Amino acid sequence: MKDSFDIIVIGGGSIGLAAAHYASREGRKVLVLERFGYFNDKGASSGAERQFRIQYNEKEISQWVLDSIPLWEELQSEYSVELLKTVGCLWFGNPKVTGAEGQIEAVTRVMRELNVPYEALGVREIEDRFGFNELPPAYSGFFQRHGAAIHVQATLKTLHRSCTESGRVTLKSRITVRRLESNPDGVTVETDQGVYHGARLVVTAGPYVNEVLSLLGVQLDLVIWEMVGAYFRQIDPAVKFPTWISFDEKSGDDPMLYYGFPETDWAHSGHYVRVAANYPVRTFRDVREYKQAAEPQCVKKISNWVKRHMKGLDPKPHFASACMCALVTEPENEWVLRREIIMDFAPEAVPHHRNVVVCASGWNYKIVPLLGKICTDLALRGVSPYDLSKLRLAEDVMAQSAR
Ligand SMILES: Cc1cc2nc3c(=O)[nH]c(=O)nc-3n(C[C@H](O)[C@H](O)[C@H](O)COP(=O)(O)OP(=O)(O)OC[C@H]3O[C@@H](n4cnc5c(N)ncnc54)[C@H](O)[C@@H]3O)c2cc1C
Structure with missing residues (x-):
């Protein structure tokens, strides 16, 4: 029998753990699949520090950073840790x-x-x-x-701790995803450690995003x-x-x-x-x-x-x-750069594409909590209070082969 979850997250880096954190806060059952170990140095969140800055060329992204501040403050105060x-x-x-x-x-x-x-x-x-x-x-x-300066490893550890302590998040590491299927009931994920069913899938695989999306038959122009x-x-x-x-x-x-x-x-x-x-x-x-x-x-x-x-x-x-x-x-x-962030459902070429949320690209550490929250909103409710129109997987972001 397949294990079932409200959300399966592929990619246990910063954004994936933030998505699991917020979904668990809503009482949801979450599975996070991480290909390497947690806190690894193989993705975009490796190293010790990142810059938090409000200023952007685009007003919308500056506003997102401003909106992230209370979320960072909440994490810092709840876990008594200095992240910024x-x-x-x-x-x-x-x-x-x-x-x-x-x-x-x-x-x-x-x-x-x-x-x-x-x-x-x-x-x-x-x-x-x-x-x-x-x-x-x-x-x-x-x-x-x-x-x-953002303390990256403390952020990862805080989000990981929240997931562990919630009792609702299953964290698997060193796992290989072999097959993905999006169907009317949700998403089936076949791995070397078992087969899992999720009502929704969130893909937060950082620079590896195309490897995961290729299992759904699509690619981004990254x-x-x-x-x-x-x-x-x-x-x-x-x-x-x-x-x-x-x-x-x-x-x-x-x-x-x-x-x-x-x-x-x-x-x-x-x-x-x-x-x-x-x-x-x-x-x-x-x-x-x-x-x-x-x-x-x-x-x-x-x-x-x-x-x-x-x-x-x-x-x-x-x-x-x-x-x-x-x-x-x-x-x-x-x-x-042509785009700072991608945040959308999988392209329409994927069957039942709204089962799958994709978040990738850009200098996004400063808005990690907000992106985690938006992934959860899209996965659980299909909408976000934020205007995501500029972050869509429009034609220009699809690789030639997937258009
Ligand atoms: C050099 C550099 C400097 C940066 N500076 C800044 C900065 O100053 N300020 C800022 O805001 N942002 C900055 N960024 C961007 C920021 O670090 C990233 O936006 C952020 O770390 C992305 O996190 P993520 O969770 O999307 O990706 P990642 O941290 O890469 O997480 C993806 C996870 O998915 C896992 N994974 C991959 N494939 C699979 C698979 N098939 N199955 C299961 N798991 C898988 C990976 O192992 C990894 O753990 C910088 C990035 C770089 C590279």
Whole structure:
């Protein structure tokens, strides 16, 4: 006999665990299937920290971030844990350059429209207040005080704990999904550990989403970015870095797009600060191409940037690592994002397609709780209070083969 659940979640990363957390809060019986171990370093949620920022080029996404704040606060207070370390967020550089996260000019416009407070800054203030050095005189930027570093592993552990303690969520790991069938009764999931039935299926497999969707006969037009970062030892304890992103035009073979975090002991004790490249070292479509190795040339570029502009850090890199994220990019330029988030039912080509909810793509850690809640809304009620029209799996997001 098949085990039956209200919702089966494929992908026990941050969004999958958040979906299970909210479904269990509604008294639903949930099964989470994770292909590797929980808290693994093979998906988009690997590593210690992510940036929480309100500012986006798109007003709707900024509003989603604002709406996520009470959900983060609820998790923090219920589990007495610090998930967001609020140190503010600094963006600086050439305000007309668009990087992976947006553009200084565009996001300041959105912040004004939404009455999000920020301080406009000239280059001297950026250097004096935040410990950066030798920035080009034409640079400008802003500081948004609600920006934060997100403690990724604590978030995963909190959501996992909530699922475990609920008594309603079955968490399976190291499981291989072999076959999926969406039928009038729901979804049947065949795995190497058994066959399960769910009234609804939520697919939150991160960069592996196409591997799962291929079992339903569809594919999304996603590009996977392999990205690299490293830790640098803080040698000037007086400098307190916020979360930050720098924007500039490419110079020679250096894309000149970097970002970083405050000092935390989340990954390594001993006063280390993470600085990373805000561009892909490689892009590919087949997740099996992921090497999970920090490309040395990129680490060198990050280190050179640190040497020039962050004299409070020793420029020798430590603990360099890679991570990957699946994104919807412009067809002619895989470095430019076309969509931040996908949140929808499976494409209509899938039988009884509203049995299956798909959430993927983008810089979404800051809205993990909200995305988990929306997955649950779509799975349980078929609707969300949010306007999802711009996140749909429209024609342009389907891979050629699936159109
Ligand atoms: C380098 C980098 C920097 C980023 N920086 C930021 C940032 O500063 N701010 C921000 O908001 N966001 C950021 N992001 C994005 C953010 O990390 C992701 O949006 C978020 O982690 C996605 O979580 P997820 O649960 O969708 O995916 P994942 O964490 O990848 O989870 C997917 C899970 O599904 C499992 N899985 C895959 N296939 C299967 C299968 N067949 N069966 C069962 N399980 C399966 C995987 O093992 C994994 O555990 C960054 C991403 C990267 C890569």
